[in-house]
Amino acid sequence: MEIIQRQVSLSSRKRGFHLITGEVIGAVPELKNFHTGLLNVFIKHTSASLTINENADPTVRADFETHFNKSVPEDDEHYLHTAEGPDDMTSHIKSSILGCSINIPVTDGELNLGTWQGIYLCEHRNHGGSRKIVITLSGIKT
Amino acid sequence: MEIIQRQVSLSSRKRGFHLITGEVIGAVPELKNFHTGLLNVFIKHTSASLTINENADPTVRADFETHFNKSVPEDDEHYLHTAEGPDDMTSHIKSSILGCSINIPVTDGELNLGTWQGIYLCEHRNHGGSRKIVITLSGIKT
Amino acid sequence: MEIIQRQVSLSSRKRGFHLITGEVIGAVPELKNFHTGLLNVFIKHTSASLTINENADPTVRADFETHFNKSVPEDDEHYLHTAEGPDDMTSHIKSSILGCSINIPVTDGELNLGTWQGIYLCEHRNHGGSRKIVITLSGIKT
Numbered sequence: 001m002e003i004i005q006r007q008v009s010l011s012s013r014k015r016g017f018h019l020i021t022g023e024v025i026g027a028v029p030e031l032k033n034f035h036t037g038l039l040n041v042f043i044k045h046t047s048a049s050l051t052i053n054e055n056a057d058p059t060v061r062a063d064f065e066t067h068f069n070k071s072v073p074e075d076d077e078h079y080l081h082t083a084e085g086p087d088d089m090t091s092h093i094k095s096s097i098l099g100c101s102i103n104i105p106v107t108d109g110e111l112n113l114g115t116w117q118g119i120y121l122c123e124h125r126n127h128g129g130s131r132k133i134v135i136t137l138s139g140i141k142t
Numbered sequence: 143m144e145i146i147q148r149q150v151s152l153s154s155r156k157r158g159f160h161l162i163t164g165e166v167i168g169a170v171p172e173l174k175n176f177h178t179g180l181l182n183v184f185i186k187h188t189s190a191s192l193t194i195n196e197n198a199d200p201t202v203r204a205d206f207e208t209h210f211n212k213s214v215p216e217d218d219e220h221y222l223h224t225a226e227g228p229d230d231m232t233s234h235i236k237s238s239i240l241g242c243s244i245n246i247p248v249t250d251g252e253l254n255l256g257t258w259q260g261i262y263l264c265e266h267r268n269h270g271g272s273r274k275i276v277i278t279l280s281g282i283k284t
Numbered sequence: 285m286e287i288i289q290r291q292v293s294l295s296s297r298k299r300g301f302h303l304i305t306g307e308v309i310g311a312v313p314e315l316k317n318f319h320t321g322l323l324n325v326f327i328k329h330t331s332a333s334l335t336i337n338e339n340a341d342p343t344v345r346a347d348f349e350t351h352f353n354k355s356v357p358e359d360d361e362h363y364l365h366t367a368e369g370p371d372d373m374t375s376h377i378k379s380s381i382l383g384c385s386i387n388i389p390v391t392d393g394e395l396n397l398g399t400w401q402g403i404y405l406c407e408h409r410n411h412g413g414s415r416k417i418v419i420t421l422s423g424i425k426t
Binding site for chain 1: 143144145146147149182184185186187188213214218220221222223231234235237238239241242243245274276278280
């Protein structure tokens with residue numbers, strides 16, 4: 001088995017849910033040489049997260065933003081950690097609900113995603129700026 | 143280290159939470175030969191998910207269904223993505239909250255789960271049909 | 285590639301969210317010899333969980349406890365699985381929302397966490413006692 005790893009700075013996105021499948025795949029051209037393996041993507045932040053979901057209809061990503069704003073409301077008066085504004089603590093909570101890393105099987109030189117699956121960057125802050133991810137690819141080569 | 147991978151079609155389950163530990167283990171008989179490793183299970187869908195929880199009392203799985211139906215309500219009027227019915231967008235959201243892949247340590251030829259841990263298929267759609275999973279087992283053999 | 289694995293009993297913590305980054309790193313001194321890899325931490329329980337979040341301000345961990353107590357309320361009359369008390373079923377649900385395992389890239393002998401990231405033990409029971417984790421470290425050595 002072999003392993004490669006690369007740190008990537010994603011371009012800054014506005015608050016919401018964004019497809020980054022192409023950016024992830026583009027960062028590891030060695031992927032095409034892996035016969036069987038796993039790809040891990042890890043985001044080095046506590047107010048943004050990664051998930052896998054529907055890759056076609058933009059309203060899915062809009063509905064994600066709507067849902068999480070309702071289920072983790074910014075006007076909750078119980079939060080203590082609000083020094084950076086109302087989107088501070090809520091972003092931490094959303095980040096842990098969705099998670100900071102994903103693992104995808106690699107098969108015959110490609111990510112073995114389902115037809116409708118894409119990788120989302122979930123930007124929970126109003127002004128999160130550029131986000132750093134670490135991509136780790138391990139497996140056996142063809 | 144060695145790696146093996148297998149795609150499996152799970153039999154169709156009704157909406158709800160279902161134990162599939164036996165089906166997963168049965169799909170990789172090579173497991174018994176791995177001394178130390180990791181097992182990844184990945185579901186290739188965006189309206190079903192995988193998690194690990196209590197493996198004994200069926201009321202736990204029933205309570206999971208109750209909780210997620212309340213916390214991600216189908217009668218929410220704010221969803222835009224509802225072309226396939228009221229269980230469409232809610233299934234996407236539940237899927238990302240619970241996650242599409244799990245990683246379990248492998249020790250002495252077995253999954254190193256806690257006494258009360260089992261693998262759940264979380265079927266969020268009313269008629270989800272058969273679901274495809276990819277099992278990736280890596281580690282060192284005995 | 286090489287792989288090592290170790291089971292660790294964490295000291296008992298009270299209900300809430302607790303930083304355990306130091307305890308995890310201390311359990312695998314071999315980490316410093318790994319040039320590139322992945323660390324998996326898996327908790328062998330269904331009423332406690334693991335996540336990664338802010339490692340500095342204790343009010344973040346307090347707000348996590350507040351949020352999850354509100355979003356998974358113990359006074360919900362719909363739960364069937366309550367034999368062990370009102371914190372029984374709610375702990376199972378919180379555990380699956382947050383997840384029982386985390387994966388962190390390893391780079392140049394260290395966990396490649398972001399500046400503000402730490403590993404949390406999320407203790408959902410009132411009296412959870414000691415918790416067992418399995419740490420699996422794989423990769424290439426320097």
